[in-house]
Amino acid sequence: MRKLLILGGGYGGLRVIQKLLSSSGMHDTSITLIEKEPYHSLKTEFYALAAGTVADKHLRMSFPNDVRLELKFETVSEIVLEENLVRLANDEELSYDDLVIGLGCEDKYHNVPGAPEHTLSIQSMRKARKTYQALQSIQVNGTVAIVGAGLSGVELASELRESRPDLNVKLFDRGKNILSMFPPKLYNYVTEWLVDNGVEIINEANITKVEENTLYNHDEPVYADAIIWTAGIQANRLVRDLDVEKDGMGRVVVTKYHEAPGYDNVFVIGDCAKLDHAPSAQLAEAQAEQVSMLLEKKWNGEEYPDELPKIKLKGVLGSLGKKHGFGLMGEKALTGRVPRVLKSGVLWMYKYHSGS
Numbered sequence: 273m274r275k276l277l278i279l280g281g282g283y284g285g286l287r288v289i290q291k292l293l294s295s296s297g298m299h300d301t302s303i304t305l306i307e308k309e310p311y312h313s314l315k316t317e318f319y320a321l322a323a324g325t326v327a328d329k330h331l332r333m334s335f336p337n338d339v340r341l342e343l344k345f346e347t348v349s350e351i352v353l354e355e356n357l358v359r360l361a362n363d364e365e366l367s368y369d370d371l372v373i374g375l376g377c378e379d380k381y382h383n384v385p386g387a388p389e390h391t392l393s394i395q396s397m398r399k400a401r402k403t404y405q406a407l408q409s410i411q412v413n414g415t416v417a418i419v420g421a422g423l424s425g426v427e428l429a430s431e432l433r434e435s436r437p438d439l440n441v442k443l444f445d446r447g448k449n450i451l452s453m454f455p456p457k458l459y460n461y462v463t464e465w466l467v468d469n470g471v472e473i474i475n476e477a478n479i480t481k482v483e484e485n486t487l488y489n490h491d492e493p494v495y496a497d498a499i500i501w502t503a504g505i506q507a508n509r510l511v512r513d514l515d516v517e518k519d520g521m522g523r524v525v526v527t528k529y530h531e532a533p534g535y536d537n538v539f540v541i542g543d544c545a546k547l548d549h550a551p552s553a554q555l556a557e558a559q560a561e562q563v564s565m566l567l568e569k570k571w572n573g574e575e576y577p578d579e580l581p582k583i584k585l586k587g588v589l590g591s592l593g594k595k596h597g598f599g600l601m602g603e604k605a606l607t608g609r610v611p612r613v614l615k616s617g618v619l620w621m622y623k624y625h626s627g628s
Contacts, residue, residue, distance in 0.1 A: 273300050273301065273302055274300060274301040274302070274369045274370070274571065275301075275302055275304065275367065275368045275369045275370075276292075276301060276302065276303045276304070276368065276369065276370045276371075276372070276567065277304050277306065277358060277366055277368035277370070277371050277372070278303065278304070278305045278306070278371075278372045278374065279306050279348055279351070279358065279371070279372065279373050279374060279375050280306070280307060280373070280374035280375040280376055280542070281305055281307035281309070281311075281312050281335060281374075282312070282313070282315065282374055282376050282542060282553075282556065283315070283542065283553040283556040283557050283560075284372075284374040284541035284542035284556035284557065284559055284560040285305065285307070285372065285374040285541070285542075285560070286312050286333075286335070286560075287556070287557045287560035287561060287564070288372055288374075288541070288560045288563055288564050288567075289303060289305060289335070289336060289341060290336065291560065291561055291564035291565075292564050292567065292568070293336055293338050293340060293341065295564070295568055298340060299571075301340070301571060302340060302342065303340060303341045303342070304341075304342045304343075304344060304366065304368075305335065305341065305342070305343050305344065306344050306346055306348055306358070306360065306366075307335075307343070307344075307345060308345065308346065308347045309345065309397065310343075310345045311332040311333060311334060311335070312332070312333040312334070312335060313331055313332060313333075313396075313397045314331040314332075314333070314619070314622070314623070315376075315396075315397075315553065316553050316619075317331050317619065318331070318394040318395075318396075318397065318400040319394055319400075319424055319427040319428040319431055319591075320427075320431050320591075321394075321397065321400040321401065321404060322392075322394045322400045322403040322404050322407065322428060322432075322500070323404070323407070323428060323431035323432045323434075323435040323436075324404050324407065324408060324435045324436070325431055325434065325435050325594070328397060328400075328401060331397065332397075333623060344360070344364075344366075346360040346361060346362055346364070347360065347361040348360060348361070348375065348510055349361045349510075350510070351371075351373070351510055351511075351514060353514065353515075353516075353532065353535050353538060355367075356368050356369070356371070356537070358371070368537075369537065370537045370538075370539070370567060370570070371537060371538045371539070372539045372540075372541060372563060373511060373524075373532075373538065373539070373540045373541070373544055374540075374541045374542045374544065374556065374560075375507075375508035375510060375511060375544055376508055376542060376543050376544070377395065377505040377506060377507055377508060377543035377544070377551065378395060378505065378506055378507075378508060378509065379393050379395050379501050379503075379504070379505060379506075380503075380504040380505055380506040380521065381501065381503075381504075382503070382504060384479055384480065384481065384482060385480075385481045385482070386481055386482035386483055387419075387479070387482045387501060389482075390482045390483060390484050390485075390499060391419065391482055391499045391500060391501035392406055392498060392499065392500045392501065393500070393501055394424065394428065394500070394502065395505070403498075403500060406498050407432065407435075407436065407439075407498055408436075410436075410439060410497045410498060411497070412438045413438055413439070413440065414438075414439055414440070414497040414498075415439070415440040415441075415442065415495065415496045415497050416432060416439050416440070416441050416442070416496060416497065416498050416499075416500065417442045417444060417487055417494065417496035417498070417499045417500070418441065418442070418443050418444065418500045418502060419444045419477075419479055419487065419499065419500070419501050419502065419503045420444070420445065420501065420502035420503030420504065421443050421444070421445030421447075421450035421451065421473070421502075422450075422451065422453070422502065422503075423451070423588070423590050424502040425443060425445070425450075425502035425503070426443070426450060426451060426462060426466070426590065426592075427590055427591050427592075428500065428502060429441050429443045429466060429471050430465070430466065430469070430471070430591065430592040430593050430596075431591065431593060433466075433469050433470060433471055433593065434593040434594060437470075440470075440472070441470070441471045441472065442471075442472045442474060442494070442496065443466065443471055443472065443473050443474065444474045444477040444479060444487075444489060445473070445474070445475055445476075445477055446476065446477055446478065446503075447475065447476070448475055448476060449463065449475060450462060450463055450466075450473060450475070453550070454588075454598075454600060454605075455600070455605055457605045457607070458598050458599075458600065458605050458607065461598060461607040462590075462592065462598055465592050465596060466592075469593075474489065477489050477490075478490050479503075482499060485497065485499075487499050505521065505543065505551065506521045506522045506523075507521060507522035507523045507524070507543060507544045508522075508543075508544060511523070511524060511540070511544045514532070516532050516533050516534065516535070517533050518546070519546045521546075523540075523543070523544055523545055523546040524540040524544060524545055524546060525546045526539075526540050526545045526546065526547070528579065528580060529566055529576060529580065530545065530559055530562060530563050530566070539563045539566070539567075541556055541559040541560055541563060542555070542556035542559065542560075543556070545559065547559070547583070549583065549585060552585070552588070554585050554586065555583065555585060558583045558585070559583070562580050562581075562583075586601065587599055587600050587601035587602060588600050589606075589611050589614055589615040589618065590611070590615070591612060591615060592612070594612070595609060595612060596608060596609060596612055597609070597610075597611035597612030597613075597614075597615055598611055599611035599614065599615070
C-alpha cells in the first residue's frame with residue numbers, strides 16, 4: 273500500500289485530495305492529511321472575519337469523507353526529507369512514499385523590533401478571531417493602524433470602515449501608492465474610495481519599531497489602539513528550515529514538476545513554493561491539479577510529460593466593503609460593483625461546488 277502524506281489542508285492540499293479521490297488511479301494508495309484545524313478555511317476572507325462582517329462558520333468547509341482518506345488534526349513539528357519521515361507535535365512519526373507540502377505562509381516582519389509581539393495578524397483563522405476580538409473591544413473613536421497596503425491591508429481597511437465607521441483607520445504603506453502591483457487605474461480608484469470613506473493613507477512609510485499601542489514611522493511615534501500587520505509573508509517555518517534551495521521568502525525553488533530539489537517524491541505547493549506568479553489561492557489550486565496528475569502518472573508507471581502546461585491565472589478580485597470592488601481580469605481593469613459581485617460569485621462557487 274502506497275502512502276501519500278499531505279501536510280496542510282489549505283487551498284492546495286484540499287485540491288490534491290479532491291482530484292485524487294475523484295480519479296481512477298487510486299488503487300493500493302492511502303492518503304493521510306495532517307492539518308491542525310478540523311476544517312478547511314477560506315483564508316482569502318479572513319479580513320472580513322477580523323473586521324466582524326462575516327462569522328467564522330461561513331469560512332469553514334469540511335474535508336472529504338472517504339475511507340481512502342485519513343485525517344489527523346495535529347501540528348507538524350519536523351520534516352525529515354532524508355528519512356521520508358514527518359514528526360508531529362504529539363511525538364507521532366509518520367513515514368511516506370510521497371509527500372505534498374502545503375503548509376502555507378506566516379507574517380514576515382522584516383526584522384522590525386517589536387512587530388511580532390505587538391501587532392495583530394490575519395494569517396490564520398485563530399489569529400483573525402483574536403484580531404476581531406481586539407478590534408471590537410476598542411472604544412468609540414479609537415484608532416486602528418494597518419501596516420501594509422497590499423490586497424489584504426486594503427480589504428481589511430475597507431471592511432473595517434463599514435464594520436466600525438466610528439474608528440479612525442490609518443493605512444501605512446512603503447510605496448508611493450497603495451496596491452503598487454496593479455495598474456494606475458485600479459490603485460487610483462481604490463485610493464479615492466478609501467479617502468472618500470475616511471481611511472487615512474500614509475505613503476512612503478517606514479516602520480522602524482513597534483511598541484504596545486505605538487508604532488514608529490520614520491522613528492516618529494504614532495499611537496493606535498490596535499496595530500495589524502499585513503506587510504509581507506514568508507513560507508512556513510518548517511519549510512524555511514528545510515535544507516533545500518529557497519528564495520528570500522523561504523519558499524522552495526521547486527523543479528518544473530513542483531518537486532523539492534533532490535527529492536522526486538516530495539512536492540511543494542502554494543505559499544511554500546517559489547513560482548513565477550505571486551502567491552494566491554488560485555495559484556495553489558492550479559499547482560495542486562498538476563501535482564495530482566503527476567502522482568497518478570507516477571503510480572501508474574507512466575512517464576512525466578517533458579513540460580507541464582504553463583499555469584495561467586484568471587485574474588485578481590478585491591473587495592472594498594460589501595458593495596464595491598476592483599479587479600484585474602487578463603489585461604482588463606475592473607472597478608465598482610461588478611468585480612464585487614464577481615468575487616461573491618467565485619466564493620459561492622468555491623464553497624458549494626469545490627472539487628466538482
